[in-house]
Amino acid sequence: MAIRETRSDRVFSVVNIILLTILMLIVLYPLVFVISASFSNTASLAAGEVTLLPVRPNLNSYKAVFRDNKIWMGYRNTTFYTILYLAISLTATLVTAYPLSRRDCKGRNVIMVLYTFTMFFSGGIIPTYLVIKNLHMINTVWALVLPGCLSVTNLIITRTYYVNSIPYELQESAMIDGSSNLGTLLRIVLPLSKPIIAVMAVYYGVAMWNSYFSALMYLTDSAKWPLQLVLRDILLSNMITEVTDSTLYTPEQILLYEGMKYALVVVASLPVMCLYPFVQRFFVKGVMIGAIKG
Amino acid sequence: MLLIPSIVLYITFNYAPMYGVQIAFRNYSSKLGIVGSKWVGLKHFERFFRSYYASRLIFNTLGIGVYSLLAGFPIPIILAIMMNELRSLRYKKFIQTVTYIPHFLSTVVLVSLINAFMNPKTGLLNMFLIRLGQPSIYFMVEPQYFKSIYVWSGIWQNMGWDSIIYVAALAGIDPTFYEAGRVDGASRWQMLTHITIPCILPTATIMLILRCGHVMGVGFEKIFLMQNDLNMATSDVISTYVYRSGLLNAEYSFSAAVGLFNSVVNCVLLVVVNWITGRLGGTQIF
Numbered sequence: 232m233a234i235r236e237t238r239s240d241r242v243f244s245v246v247n248i249i250l251l252t253i254l255m256l257i258v259l260y261p262l263v264f265v266i267s268a269s270f271s272n273t274a275s276l277a278a279g280e281v282t283l284l285p286v287r288p289n290l291n292s293y294k295a296v297f298r299d300n301k302i303w304m305g306y307r308n309t310t311f312y313t314i315l316y317l318a319i320s321l322t323a324t325l326v327t328a329y330p331l332s333r334r335d336c337k338g339r340n341v342i343m344v345l346y347t348f349t350m351f352f353s354g355g356i357i358p359t360y361l362v363i364k365n366l367h368m369i370n371t372v373w374a375l376v377l378p379g380c381l382s383v384t385n386l387i388i389t390r391t392y393y394v395n396s397i398p399y400e401l402q403e404s405a406m407i408d409g410s411s412n413l414g415t416l417l418r419i420v421l422p423l424s425k426p427i428i429a430v431m432a433v434y435y436g437v438a439m440w441n442s443y444f445s446a447l448m449y450l451t452d453s454a455k456w457p458l459q460l461v462l463r464d465i466l467l468s469n470m471i472t473e474v475t476d477s478t479l480y481t482p483e484q485i486l487l488y489e490g491m492k493y494a495l496v497v498v499a500s501l502p503v504m505c506l507y508p509f510v511q512r513f514f515v516k517g518v519m520i521g522a523i524k525g
Numbered sequence: 526m527l528l529i530p531s532i533v534l535y536i537t538f539n540y541a542p543m544y545g546v547q548i549a550f551r552n553y554s555s556k557l558g559i560v561g562s563k564w565v566g567l568k569h570f571e572r573f574f575r576s577y578y579a580s581r582l583i584f585n586t587l588g589i590g591v592y593s594l595l596a597g598f599p600i601p602i603i604l605a606i607m608m609n610e611l612r613s614l615r616y617k618k619f620i621q622t623v624t625y626i627p628h629f630l631s632t633v634v635l636v637s638l639i640n641a642f643m644n645p646k647t648g649l650l651n652m653f654l655i656r657l658g659q660p661s662i663y664f665m666v667e668p669q670y671f672k673s674i675y676v677w678s679g680i681w682q683n684m685g686w687d688s689i690i691y692v693a694a695l696a697g698i699d700p701t702f703y704e705a706g707r708v709d710g711a712s713r714w715q716m717l718t719h720i721t722i723p724c725i726l727p728t729a730t731i732m733l734i735l736r737c738g739h740v741m742g743v744g745f746e747k748i749f750l751m752q753n754d755l756n757m758a759t760s761d762v763i764s765t766y767v768y769r770s771g772l773l774n775a776e777y778s779f780s781a782a783v784g785l786f787n788s789v790v791n792c793v794l795l796v797v798v799n800w801i802t803g804r805l806g807g808t809q810i811f
Contacts, residue, residue, distance in 0.1 A: 237712060239712055239713075239714070240712055240713045243610075243712075243713045243714055244610070244612065244713075247607055247610050247611065248611065248616075250607065251604075251607050251608065251611065251620055254604065254607075254620075254624075255619075255620050255623050255624065257681070258623055258624050258626070258627060258681060258684075258685065259623050261638065261642065261649075261681075262626060262627070264649060265638065276647070277646075277647050279647070279652040279655075323530065323531060323534065326530070326531075327528060327530070327531035330528050331528075342528065342532070345535070346535060349535065349539040349540075351738055351791070351792055351795055352543070352788055352791075352792050353539065353542065353543070353788060354539075354541075354542025354543040354544075354545055354546045354781075355542065355546065355767065355781060355784030355785060355787070355788060356764070356767060356768060356771065356772075356784060357548075357767065357771040357772070357777055357780045357781040357784055358541075358542035358543070358544075358545035358546050358548065358781055358784075359538070359542040359545075360771070360772060361542075361545055361548070361553075361777065362537065362538065362541045362542050362545060366537075377534070377538065378538040380534065381531055381534055381535070437629060440631070441629075441630075441631030441632065441633075442631075443631070443632065443633055443746070444745075444746050444749075448772065459631055459632075459633045460633075462631075462633045462634070462637070463633045463750065466633070466637040466640070467633070467636060467637060467640065467750060489647055492637060492641055493641070495637075496634050496637055496638060499631070499633075499634055500629070500630055500631070500634055503629045504626070504629065507626065507629060508622075511622065511625065
């Protein structure tokens, strides 16, 4: 830079860096603590000896987690739901966004307005519940997978991508050569949409993996519960009794439970966190594309 | 046409419930069906507003909504601006990566972490209090802490993620503005207040309008998990009440009425804020 920084500008920089570092540490510290706590000796953990690094590290908490059959079952269910949901929602989004992106599609604005309206106004949980009930979807996987499989936000992002990144002339020339609408979508548009497909897969996948509420409403059979609901059961349901009623459990059990909580959090978040470094740029890209519409 | 499956989906899962919302004005019974049930007009709404809970629910819903808006709206903007002012690109990238992580934790995990940290015996926060010679506090059952815990844990989780859109807006500012400013001898603070902030104002306005549309639609999933019998006085909001009375006590019509009231207030808020920002010469979304 040609112009030298003045003294006040340097102070500005330094203050800025310090504040940002503090903020970053506030975000980072609880995460580090959880990981350390999950590997620590449970007695030291309960005594408050763990502050940053694991104390007397061992794998007891993890062993306790993996002994639990409910957790394995939850893992299996969630994996199955997520894969099914991904297949349905990706198909729905990619296919629906296509006609909405085409200039020659009559009435696309009307349809778009009708879809966007649902973002701001909905019938509410009770009428939705009754609809699901009347469709006999209670206690089936469809109640989880179908209602949210086409999110308006994701639809808008995908449509914006189609409009901005795939030349309309390319689609036109395919049409002139006798390609059908579906053929154009499959052979021209989708092969050019790999980045947006990745973004959508990640968005939908994480949403399903982390969701618990529709399962709580619609799944009455606990053998079908996804991981998040199992977690809620273990981590949150007996929270109050755990503290007020220590006669219910032996001290060892309470100790083990303390460590298990942290290990469980790590185990449940691991798949998303492992993917995170690879998909981060896709996530951010999705937000950027979404921002253009505004 | 390719649109047909999606239209069917929306009609079934979005517009059918809107049609079904008329049960709010009827005494719904599953035998008679939606149209067959008796029309009772505004009876359920009256019952709600007369009930002991109404004012508490509205106050809590609005309170949490406004609190999250006031605290949660400016912080991502400030974070984005601070990151923008960093000279080291690598450090900026690192901070971004770290602050995005909590966004991917699920609600259940987040609430479990809150509980663990706030635990009176083994929680991190109380360990610090004890070390400082203070008595430990069981934060989760004390009503006066609920709103703050809710709002600030939300900020912890989402400030990085919410800042992305502003980082994008900041990256789009024409660099010649800054060059001109530098030539004219502006300090970095002056450039911040005279160039950076005016340039991201339109983005901020749109985000503000969208957030106002959600003031009454507070994060039900998280509040529901954080609730317990002891903090109910400040944690009970309209949507959790609807869930309890509707699905657990099967008072379908009554809760549909309460839910409808919430949705309508939300829509009105969105339109009003949009109108106000339009009148102030700012950006509108419609």
